[in-house]
Amino acid sequence: MIAQQSKNSLLCPNCRRLISRDESQCPYCGIRKPSSWWKNNSFIRGLSDKDTILSIILYTNIGFFILSLVLVPRSSGPALNPLTFLSPSNKSLLLLGSTGTVAILELHRWWSLVSANYLHGGILHILFNMMVLRQIGPLVIREYGSQRMIAIYTLGGVAGFALSFLAGVRFTIGASAAVCSLIGAILYYGKSRGGVYGQNLYSQIGGWAVSIFVFGFIVPGINNWGHGGGMAAGALLGYLLGYQEKKRENISHKLLGTSCIIVTAVVLAWAALSSVFYVFVM
Numbered sequence: 001m002i003a004q005q006s007k008n009s010l011l012c013p014n015c016r017r018l019i020s021r022d023e024s025q026c027p028y029c030g031i032r033k034p035s036s037w038w039k040n041n042s043f044i045r046g047l048s049d050k051d052t053i054l055s056i057i058l059y060t061n062i063g064f065f066i067l068s069l070v071l072v073p074r075s076s077g078p079a080l081n082p083l084t085f086l087s088p089s090n091k092s093l094l095l096l097g098s099t100g101t102v103a104i105l106e107l108h109r110w111w112s113l114v115s116a117n118y119l120h121g122g123i124l125h126i127l128f129n130m131m132v133l134r135q136i137g138p139l140v141i142r143e144y145g146s147q148r149m150i151a152i153y154t155l156g157g158v159a160g161f162a163l164s165f166l167a168g169v170r171f172t173i174g175a176s177a178a179v180c181s182l183i184g185a186i187l188y189y190g191k192s193r194g195g196v197y198g199q200n201l202y203s204q205i206g207g208w209a210v211s212i213f214v215f216g217f218i219v220p221g222i223n224n225w226g227h228g229g230g231m232a233a234g235a236l237l238g239y240l241l242g243y244q245e246k247k248r249e250n251i252s253h254k255l256l257g258t259s260c261i262i263v264t265a266v267v268l269a270w271a272a273l274s275s276v277f278y279v280f281v282m
Contacts, residue, residue: 053146054137057153058130060268061175064118065126067272068092071279086123093119093173095275097267099161100171113165114267117157119173129175133182136205140182143189144241145249147257149182152237154260156181160230167225174223176212177230183209184234189243 009018012026068088072095094103097115104110120126140149160177183205190202209231216222241253
């Protein structure tokens with residue numbers, strides 16, 4: 001009897017409540033056709049797990065960093081210089097999809113607005129960005145859900161680099177625009193939610209934001225346009241998409257997040273394959 005009941009039941013792919021497989025619409029969250037195979041696909045469900053999402057982003061960044069080092073090795077620079085230690089060459093970064101006015105206006109690579117989020121100029125650059133991602137990513141997933149986090153990270157990174165392009169930045173890379181979009185989303189959440197928790201969160205993350213801009217003005221070569229654009233886009237996306245306490249993650253959020261994953265995967269695959277072909281075949 002129990003076995004028969006389990007066969008006729010499933011967890012709703014949206015709200016995770018137990019429902020009948022025969023339901024045309026979840027009685028709890030209203031999602032249509034909750035028993036559809038693609039809504040219950042293990043890969044798609046895995047993308048809702050915070051550790052899986054953050055690991056995919058982290059390892060993709062590491063993978064592209066390694067590829068950028070070996071694709072077109074950098075000519076040797078000053079010994080023991082921490083700023084050039086394990087730094088890819090500009091040619092390697094350009095091939096793999098760095099963005100800016102050079103890539104977009106001269107090479108017509110609009111897709112570089114996506115790929116540049118997964119490229120880094122040195123070991124310290126990628127370490128800093130991935131450390132911040134590991135700290136703030138779980139917080140964004142907790143308050144917004146994994147699919148909205150993906151959308152904010154992807155679209156915020158694109159918006160940050162789009163603003164820096166409009167500002168005339170010639171060459172730029174890094175996950176910091178996307179990471180700053182997560183910071184912007186949390187700033188909006190803290191301000192919107194209010195209360196002791198919201199105010200403390202707003203103050204703490206606000207301190208991070210100020211530190212990022214101060215660091216950007218002190219250290220030459222930092223793309224403050226990308227940081228500011230990403231942060232503003234993150235706050236706007238947080239407002240438009242809503243957070244868990246106001247609006248539970250629904251199928252539209254999942255479609256947006258999945259679309260961002262597909263576009264990013266296609267762009268990065270094209271960037272990697274075309275670069276390898278250009279260097280080793282042509």
